[in-house]
Structure formats: structure tokens, C-alpha cells
Amino acid sequence: MTVNNDPVYSLAETEEETAVVAVEFAGGACTKGAIRYDPAYNNTVVQICFNNRWGYICANSDGGTRQRVANVICQQMGYSRHSQSDTGITRRRLNPAPTPSFIKWFYCSVKPISQQNILDCSRSVNSYQPNLKCPNYYIAASNCTNTSVCQNGQIQLLDTNAVLLCVNGEWHALCSTTWSSTQAQVVCRQLGKNAQGAMPDNISVPTNISVLQAGFECNGNEKFLYDCLDYRLYSCSSGTVAGVICENLPGPPSNLT
Structure with missing residues (x-):
């Protein structure tokens, strides 16, 4: 199944928690799957590129799934991992929330070696709805720590x-x-x-x-x-x-x- 020419991936029955993550449209051409910080939010709110547009990621209430998504995002941007200290940020509440939502959820593996790119994680894509907002206005965020000292797999x-x-x-x-x-x-x-x-x-x-x-x-x-x-x-x-x-x-x- 595809939505806006992007495949919809669904998980088989699983007992593991599922990350509910949605992506919001923003302007500007970009490469699919690219990740960056939005400087408007002190480099904590994360943007992802889909269909040549930068968008915002909505995060669910489960901390474990947000942490895994944040770790993949951080290493994709060249950092070692997401901060696991008390100051670690995996979401921010923005009201009004950016619209529209584009991706329903990401699911990143619980295995010891995580995915290397956010698009390696399972995802489900919503149809385009201009006024669809992130649930409870929570936008995915991350404060990554340390630049990588080695190449993954080395x-x-x-x-x-x-x-x-x-x-x-x-x-x-x-x-x-x-x-x-x-x-x-x-x-x-x-x-x-x-x-x-x-x-x-x-x-x-x-x-x-x-x-x-x-x-x-x-x-x-x-x-x-x-x-x-x-x-x-x-x-x-x-x-x-x-x-x-x-x-x-x-x-x-x-x-x-």
C-alpha cells in the first residue's frame, strides 16, 4: 500500500510497544529521510524530509519508544546517541502544533544494535490532511550528546x-x-x-x-x-x-x- 507515492509499512502482531510518530509539512526541497534540527526551537525540535518537504515529528507518550527513535535520529545526524540524563528531551509541547501530520508512527528496533537511518525503522504514512494536528501538541525533540568517535560497525x-x-x-x-x-x-x-x-x-x-x-x-x-x-x-x-x-x-x- 502507498500514500503519496510512499509505502505504508505495518507491523505484524507484536507485544513490544509501538511508537506513534507523525511528520508535519514545512517548506523547502530536501532529500527523503534527511534529518535536521529546527533552529527556531533552540536546536531541540527535529525535522525530517518527506516528499521534498521538511516536516515536524509528533511523538507519543511512551518514553521507551521515543528514546529509541531519538537514538537513531542522533546517530544519523553524526552524534553518538540521545542524552539519557535527567535533562534528556524527547518531546516538546507546542501550541499551536504544526500541521498537517504526514507519518502516523515510527517503530525502531529494541535490539542492541539499532537502525542506522530513521527510514530503516518501520513507519506508517497518513494521507494528506491540511489541518490534522499532532496529538496533544507534542512534537518529537532530541538533545544529542557527543559527536561520534567511530563509524558504526567498525x-x-x-x-x-x-x-x-x-x-x-x-x-x-x-x-x-x-x-x-x-x-x-x-x-x-x-x-x-x-x-x-x-x-x-x-x-x-x-x-x-x-x-x-x-x-x-x-x-x-x-x-x-x-x-x-x-x-x-x-x-x-x-x-x-x-x-x-x-x-x-x-x-x-x-x-x-
Whole structure:
């Protein structure tokens, strides 16, 4: 199904919360899916481009869904993530609210590695109605923190053989709970080393590095660790993180290391 030449994506039955987000028309040609701050609102209110128009995003009352949408928006704009402090802003009440609404909702994954672009999130598009306002006048907003220090999906290997993965523009060590030779092969290949003979290792937690509570289902032939299916872990092995030992034989080069 399409509305104004844009597809309407619907979620299958799910027990997870659904973000209700709508986009408002504003003037000016732009690229579909582009994100920017509206300077008229002290760089907190977010605008998105659809059908060559800048618009405002309406947010629902659920904080968790707004947080996930805000994180994707922030990393798309080159920041690491949305502020999670007490000063974090995910919506602003503007009365009168901008009109008309254009997108009914966005839904961004609850997986450890979020979408890389807001258009990667599911969305539903409303038909054009000039006077349709955002519910309760709440407009999506965000105050992003820190510029990214690395490219999402990039990996590095510390001198201790601990693996670091870039997620949301920040470096994270990985849980060793489900780490195996299959994941080690993918890491060695991404590092440009020979994947044959790759060995997993358990390493002491690096200083000042957060541990990403995620597991990865890999076949062993993936080019990047990001190509593996990630899922949330609710606990990690105490005191250790994932590491690898790669053979020194050369392997195919990678452009994401």
C-alpha cells in the first residue's frame, strides 16, 4: 500500500510497544529521510524530509519508544546517541502544533544494535490532511550528546586481544558469554586477517570501556560482525569480555576496520 507515492509499512502482531510518530509539512526541497534540527526551537525540535518537504515529528507518550527513535535520529545526524540524563528531551509541547501530520508512527528496533537511518525503522504514512494536528501538541525533540568517535560497525583489536565494536558512535567491548570460534572468524576476516584458525579468547574487561550486552549469531562466512544477527543478553560473564586470536597470514582487506 502507498500514500503519496510512499509505502505504508505495518507491523505484524507484536507485544513490544509501538511508537506513534507523525511528520508535519514545512517548506523547502530536501532529500527523503534527511534529518535536521529546527533552529527556531533552540536546536531541540527535529525535522525530517518527506516528499521534498521538511516536516515536524509528533511523538507519543511512551518514553521507551521515543528514546529509541531519538537514538537513531542522533546517530544519523553524526552524534553518538540521545542524552539519557535527567535533562534528556524527547518531546516538546507546542501550541499551536504544526500541521498537517504526514507519518502516523515510527517503530525502531529494541535490539542492541539499532537502525542506522530513521527510514530503516518501520513507519506508517497518513494521507494528506491540511489541518490534522499532532496529538496533544507534542512534537518529537532530541538533545544529542557527543559527536561520534567511530563509524558504526567498525571494530578494533586491543593489545590484549579484546574486541571493540563501534555502536552508536562509541566503542564497546562485547560479552564473552556466547562468544565462539564462529564469531572469531568473522572478526578476523573484518580485520583483514586470515579467518582460518581464528580462536576465541576471554579477556579481562578493558578500563573505561562499557560492555555491550549483546550476542551475535554468525555463520562464520560474514564479511562484517554487523552482518550477523544480534540479540540482547541480559547478563554477561563476570570479569571477562570477548577476544580473538587471529593468524598472521594475510586475508582479504576490509573497509570497515
